[in-house]
Amino acid sequence: xxxxxxxxxxxxxxxxxxxxxxxxxxxxxxxxxxxxxxxxxxxxxxxxxxxxxxxxxxxxxxxxxxxxxxxxxxxxxxxxxxxxxxxxxxxxxxxxxxxxxxxxxxxxxxxxxx
Amino acid sequence: xxxxxxxxxxxxxxxxxxxxxxxxxxxxxxxxxxxxxxxxxxxxxxxxxxxxxxxxxxxxxxxxxxxxxxxxxxxxxxxxxxxxxxxxxxxxxxxxxxxxxxxxxxxxxxxxx
Numbered sequence: 672x673x674x675x676x677x678x679x680x681x682x683x684x685x686x687x688x689x690x691x692x693x694x695x696x697x698x699x700x701x702x703x704x705x706x707x708x709x710x711x712x713x714x715x716x717x718x719x720x721x722x723x724x725x726x727x728x729x730x731x732x733x734x735x736x737x738x739x740x741x742x743x744x745x746x747x748x749x750x751x752x753x754x755x756x757x758x759x760x761x762x763x764x765x766x767x768x769x770x771x772x773x774x775x776x777x778x779x780x781x782x783x784x785x
Numbered sequence: 786x787x788x789x790x791x792x793x794x795x796x797x798x799x800x801x802x803x804x805x806x807x808x809x810x811x812x813x814x815x816x817x818x819x820x821x822x823x824x825x826x827x828x829x830x831x832x833x834x835x836x837x838x839x840x841x842x843x844x845x846x847x848x849x850x851x852x853x854x855x856x857x858x859x860x861x862x863x864x865x866x867x868x869x870x871x872x873x874x875x876x877x878x879x880x881x882x883x884x885x886x887x888x889x890x891x892x893x894x895x896x897x898x
Binding site for chain 1: 816817819821827828829830831834836874878879885886887888889890891
């Protein structure tokens, strides 16, 4: 157990819908990262927050947005969902702003868009 | 843009043999190179990492080597065991300013008993 929690574990929804994925970092970690992993694919970095502020952006679609709250938990919002958005979404946390330290991954949320 | 290439995509070895996975990176400013192991249906977990001021690091059966000139780093697993079977990801990052970590596409390692 990495100490990072993600909810829900599984999510099934329809095209065009909007969902929110939630992540709680390890106690004391200020950075949260979001990744998308499609079937048998690698980890695609989406976005990083540090202490409530957006820190780095990857290949995140405009239909996706995220935020980090004062209690440091983070939410990833996916809207106008398409079939291709079906994937495993991981969040990870680390203590510092720079990502040159170990990232601790949560168990992931499996999103299925029908 | 920044890129990390990882080879091979699939690797099958006999139990007890060694396995080597290679990665190359494009951004010469990268200074941190972690390796993550992801078992089927599980989260990625760090198994070893190396920083740019070191050429080699070893932890029991696992070692990583870094060649900064060639922008190349490798994971070596000796005396492989069936529980080493997983997908392994290399990554490269610059660290400062919250620059993003770039992951390789992954190597699926099968260790045959």
